[in-house]
Amino acid sequence: xxxxxxxxxxxxxxxxxxxxxxxxxxxxxxxxxxxxxxxxxxxxxxxxxxxxxxxxxxxxxxxxxxxxxxxxxxxxxxxxxxxxxxxxxxxxxxxxxxxxxxxxxxxxxxxxxxxxxxxxxxxxxxxxxxxxxxxxxxxxxxxxxxxxxxxxxxxxxxxxxxxxxxxxxxxxxxxxxxxxxxxxxxxxxxxxxxxxxxxxxxxxxxxxxxxxxxxxxxxxxxxxxxxxxxxxxxxxxxxxxxxxxxxxxxxxxxxxxxxxxxxxxxxxxxxxxxxxxxxxxxxxxxxxxxxxxxxxxxxxxxxxxxxxxxxxxxxxxxxxxxxxxxxxxxxxxxxxxxxxxxxxxxxxxxxxxxxxxxxx
Amino acid sequence: xxxxxxxxxxxxxxxxxxxxxxxxxxxxxxxxxxxxxxxxxxxxxxxxxxxxxxxxxxxxxxxxxxxxxxxxxxxxxxxxxxxxxxxxxxxxxxxxxxxxxxxxxxxxxxxxxxxxxxxxxxxxxxxxxxxxxxxxxxxxxxxxxxxxxxxxxxxxxxxxxxxxxxxxxxxxxxxxxxxxxxxxxxxxxxxxxxxxxxxxxxxxxxxxxxxxxxxxxxxxxxxxxxxxxxxxxxxxxxxxxxxxxxxxxxxxxxxxxxxxxxxxxxxxxxxxxxxxxxxxxxxxxxxxxxxxxxxx
Numbered sequence: 001x002x003x004x005x006x007x008x009x010x011x012x013x014x015x016x017x018x019x020x021x022x023x024x025x026x027x028x029x030x031x032x033x034x035x036x037x038x039x040x041x042x043x044x045x046x047x048x049x050x051x052x053x054x055x056x057x058x059x060x061x062x063x064x065x066x067x068x069x070x071x072x073x074x075x076x077x078x079x080x081x082x083x084x085x086x087x088x089x090x091x092x093x094x095x096x097x098x099x100x101x102x103x104x105x106x107x108x109x110x111x112x113x114x115x116x117x118x119x120x121x122x123x124x125x126x127x128x129x130x131x132x133x134x135x136x137x138x139x140x141x142x143x144x145x146x147x148x149x150x151x152x153x154x155x156x157x158x159x160x161x162x163x164x165x166x167x168x169x170x171x172x173x174x175x176x177x178x179x180x181x182x183x184x185x186x187x188x189x190x191x192x193x194x195x196x197x198x199x200x201x202x203x204x205x206x207x208x209x210x211x212x213x214x215x216x217x218x219x220x221x222x223x224x225x226x227x228x229x230x231x232x233x234x235x236x237x238x239x240x241x242x243x244x245x246x247x248x249x250x251x252x253x254x255x256x257x258x259x260x261x262x263x264x265x266x267x268x269x270x271x272x273x274x275x276x277x278x279x280x281x282x283x284x285x286x287x288x289x290x291x292x293x294x295x296x297x298x299x300x301x302x303x304x305x306x307x308x309x310x311x312x313x314x315x316x317x318x319x320x321x322x323x324x325x326x327x328x329x330x331x332x333x334x335x336x337x338x339x340x341x342x343x344x345x346x347x348x349x350x351x352x353x354x355x356x357x358x359x360x
Numbered sequence: 361x362x363x364x365x366x367x368x369x370x371x372x373x374x375x376x377x378x379x380x381x382x383x384x385x386x387x388x389x390x391x392x393x394x395x396x397x398x399x400x401x402x403x404x405x406x407x408x409x410x411x412x413x414x415x416x417x418x419x420x421x422x423x424x425x426x427x428x429x430x431x432x433x434x435x436x437x438x439x440x441x442x443x444x445x446x447x448x449x450x451x452x453x454x455x456x457x458x459x460x461x462x463x464x465x466x467x468x469x470x471x472x473x474x475x476x477x478x479x480x481x482x483x484x485x486x487x488x489x490x491x492x493x494x495x496x497x498x499x500x501x502x503x504x505x506x507x508x509x510x511x512x513x514x515x516x517x518x519x520x521x522x523x524x525x526x527x528x529x530x531x532x533x534x535x536x537x538x539x540x541x542x543x544x545x546x547x548x549x550x551x552x553x554x555x556x557x558x559x560x561x562x563x564x565x566x567x568x569x570x571x572x573x574x575x576x577x578x579x580x581x582x583x584x585x586x587x588x589x590x591x592x593x594x595x596x597x598x599x600x601x602x603x604x605x606x607x608x609x610x611x612x613x614x615x616x617x618x619x620x621x622x623x624x625x626x627x628x629x630x631x632x633x634x635x636x637x638x639x640x641x642x643x644x645x646x647x648x649x650x651x652x653x654x655x656x
Contacts (some may be wrong), residue, residue: 084456090455137639138639143455144398144455145593147455147456147459148589148634149635151586152630152631152632152634152635153631153635155586155627156628156631159625159627160628162624163625273582274467277460277464280456280460284456288456313474314475316468316470316471316474317468317471317472319467319471320464320465320466320467320468320471321464323467324445324446324468327453327457327460327461327464328449328450328461331450331453331454331457
């Protein structure tokens with residue numbers, strides 16, 4: 001929803017025309033009309049079918065595990081999309097809410113033997129409550145300063161987690177968190193977890209779809225477009241921003257709870273700044289102001305991080321390089337106006353041929 | 361012995377590190393004044409300055425001043441490249457995208473440095489001896505005096521650059537009134553390009569000054585960069601004097617905090633100060649030309 005710069009065709013687009021064409025067949029276009037997004041489309045059925053069949057068609061544990069992580073990242077990215085994509089605010093401390101969710105579940109299940117479902121709901125509540133307390137003072141900031149303040153909050157969260165070993169286990173973390181279980185059914189394999197997590201994700205996606213169509217969702221878009229204009233027509237901008245922040249945090253709480261149950265550990269390394277950067281990248285690459293985009297971005301980047309893991313010490317430089325290249329090539333998200341850009345490319349080739357003919 | 365007895369010693373240590381924060385903060389302010397961009401890779405310049413000098417000194421066998429000079433020049437070139445390759449193509453993009461791009465550059469620079477120069481923390485030899493001086497009951501490492509002196513010289517240089525030369529005035533103009541600067545024929549892109557060079561150079565000098573006192577490791581840049589930014593916000597965003605004051609205040613407070621709270625919380629102190637200042641006085645101690653205190 002950010003005022004995207006209408007970019008002309010550039011020669012370097014030629015380098016990715018073939019992958020672009022493949023992507024344009026399956027990737028969602030965030031530039032669609034928002035009203036259309038909440039309607040049923042045949043494409044949704046295709047996505048759903050692909051999701052259901054994917055783990056059955058490739059019975060590979062590593063792939064299942066990867067998709068479980070991708071699902072958790074997708075929940076995070078979906079929540080941040082409401083805050084960053086729709087409301088247009090930056091948060092570099094989203095990993096702290098993820099961590100809050102994970103630690104709430106870890107503490108409730110290992111110390112007090114709560115059922116995982118209760119812990120799951122409590123995690124979202126805890127993250128949302130924390131977001132409300134934090135958001136109230138710092139959401140009056142804008143742009144870079146909001147980014148810095150949320151980053152500071154994330155760092156403080158990490159320091160507190162590391163320095164209170166009685167509560168959170170310090171640097172070592174908490175071990176032995178039980179599998180997620182529902183009415184006696186335990187999700188103990190990657191396949192079962194896959195369906196659990198993507199099921200939760202679909203539920204949250206439907207919620208977000210309806211939210212975007214509601215008065216609140218429209219208010220998010222209005223605040224992103226212009227805070228002054230929104231407050232002129234009587235919207236309570238501060239409350240709307242806090243609402244988006246709390247919702248994003250609650251999603252992150254759900255994701256954190258699922259993460260703790262899947263990994264069965266919670267330690268501070270998992271909730272650092274690099275995770276916050278990764279989530280923002282998912283939202284940006286998926287396209288801001290779009291619900292399907294962040295999910296696609298989450299799958300893409302989780303897969304990328306997994307591949308890079310094989311290159312050991314070279315993984316971080318390559319990762320930084322790829323992030324920059326992706327941002328420079330697709331600042332509006334990978335799916336945005338893919339069709340239009342493709343038409344540009346084809347017409348460029350046409351023009352070039354014609355030019356050459358004239359010169360001859 | 362009560363914690364109060366350590367206070368003068370802690371303050372003198374805080375002022376040394378504060379000078380470095382001030383230099384990093386000035387780097388942020390220099391770029392922001394030319395373009396309203398915040399370069400989150402600023403801390404990496406500091407790290408690279410120290411690490412490249414170490415490398416040239418130990419492996420290359422160059423004499424100390426020459427190694428330092430080559431390091432500063434190469435970091436300035438890295439700063440120019442950062443502008444040409446990352447910031448310039450994204451000059452019209454929105455804030456989150458630029459933010460992520462500079463953070464990506466920061467990841468790339470720090471990990472590449474770890475790969476090329478090794479991941480072990482590095483310490484340069486001090487400029488002039490290890491014998492600490494005793495002034496009025498406080499022990500001071502000679503390197504601290506070097507840091508303060510060099511910082512002062514850099515400040516004078518920066519002041520002359522921005523107030524006494526046409527180039528500095530052009531930089532100032534392109535920040536305060538972009539359209540007016542365009543009409544006067546000032547190339548804003550060139551100004552931002554030069555600002556990146558200046559701030560990279562300052563970062564590199566800060567890195568060379570600090571490496572003899574504190575160990576510089578390949579991943580130290582991010583934290584130094586953030587603290588420099590906090591210093592600039594604390595003193596008053598967009599003002600050179602603000603960045604300097606903020607740097608010294610932040611360094612002193614952070615250093616003093618060790619006496620009163622467990623040292624594990626030391627890194628959180630700067631961020632707590634940041635949240636407090638952003639909440640109660642967002643324009644900083646000295647006020648900021650860019651931030652209106654009522655609404656921003």
